[in-house]
Amino acid sequence: MGEISSRHPHLARTATGLFSTAAALLLASTGSTAAAAQQASNQPPRVVQLAENASCPFNSLCLYRDHGFNGPGYSIPAGYPTDLNNVPMPGGVGGSSTAANNVSSWINNTGYYVLLIDYEGEERTLYPGYSFEEPPETNDSVDAVDWRY
Ligand SMILES: [Ca+2]
Ligand SMILES: [Ca+2]
Numbered sequence: 001m002g003e004i005s006s007r008h009p010h011l012a013r014t015a016t017g018l019f020s021t022a023a024a025l026l027l028a029s030t031g032s033t034a035a036a037a038q039q040a041s042n043q044p045p046r047v048v049q050l051a052e053n054a055s056c057p058f059n060s061l062c063l064y065r066d067h068g069f070n071g072p073g074y075s076i077p078a079g080y081p082t083d084l085n086n087v088p089m090p091g092g093v094g095g096s097s098t099a100a101n102n103v104s105s106w107i108n109n110t111g112y113y114v115l116l117i118d119y120e121g122e123e124r125t126l127y128p129g130y131s132f133e134e135p136p137e138t139n140d141s142v143d144a145v146d147w148r149y
Contacts, residue, residue, distance in 0.1 A: 023134050044086050048075050061114050062107040068106045078110040081146045100143045107131040113148040
């Protein structure tokens with residue numbers, strides 16, 4: 001979190017404050033599946049794996065491995081900067097096992113601008129309330145997401 005907190009001190013504080021709630025919820029759901037165990041060990045605390053065919057929750061950014069909002073997907077709460085290298089997503093192109101360089105479709109179900117950041121390329125903006133299918137030029141390229149208000 002060091003890099004994030006230096007760039008966004010107020011966001012980092014918010015995330016830390018909410019972390020205890022998320023951890024408590026994880027501990028409370030003891031009917032744990034392999035996915036939940038993986039979630040507890042690896043993934044950023046507020047990034048949640050979507051159930052199959054689940055709709056994108058309100059006030060979240062949703063990302064999907066495949067086009068058409070298919071394949072493994074996650075929701076990220078509004079305002080939570082996320083390095084996709086920390087989000088497990090097996091079955092990616094070229095054998096990638098994280099969401100970095102793997103996402104093909106997005107749903108911005110928030111009122112905020114989302115920055116789609118490619119460490120090797122450009123930074124693009126996904127407008128509030130918009131969904132987006134990656135064109136061939138930028139498919140499987142985003143490494144991190146950040147937010148603008
Ligand atoms: Ca993909
Ligand atoms: Ca990239």
